Amino acid sequence: MxxxxxxxxxxxxxxxxxxxxxxxxxxxxxxxxxxxxxAGALAANSGAVAGAVGTSSAAFHHVTVRSGDSLWSIAERIAPQYDPRDVVAALVDLNGLQSSVLQAGQQLAVPHEYDGR
Structure with a gap:
């Protein structure tokens, strides 16, 4: 049991x-x-896309550099009513110029606010 x-x-x-x-x-x-x-990756990609879209659709007026031209003389010629220092700075920024040395025949894009259109 x-x-x-x-x-x-x-x-x-x-x-x-x-x-x-x-x-x-x-x-x-x-x-x-x-x-x-x-979030960082998203922000980086959206900026690149916005930049690519903005540059491909922009059409700029161009000016041809003449013999003896300087950025200052071009600024005075294309926008006589503006301060040449502002126009020169805008030309340098827009065209990605590393120096103020220009070559005759060189094409420079003119910022929209100074193209007179």
Whole structure:
């Protein structure tokens, strides 16, 4: 004959895991970092697309550099009512000029605000 002894069962022991401050920082970084990378990539791509669209559709009036011309003389010729310093700066920016040296026959794009159209 088998006898069964009834014993009182102990309640299960609950082990609580505590998240430390460093653990919270790591989890937050794992969540936020991919979002920041995605936002940066999206911003970089949208800027490139906007730049590509803007440059392909823009039509500029061009001026041909004559012998003895300087950026200053061209600025005075194409926009006599404006300050030549502003026009020269706009010509340099628009045409991506590295120096003020010009060659006779060179084509320079004229910014829209100074083309007189």
């Amino acid at each position: 088998t006898t069964f002894v009834l014993t009182q069962q102990q309640p299960p022991v609950r082990i609580r895991t505590r998240l430390t401050r460093r653990g919270r920082v790591v989890i937050a970084a794992l969540i936020v970092l991919p979002l920041l990378i995605g």
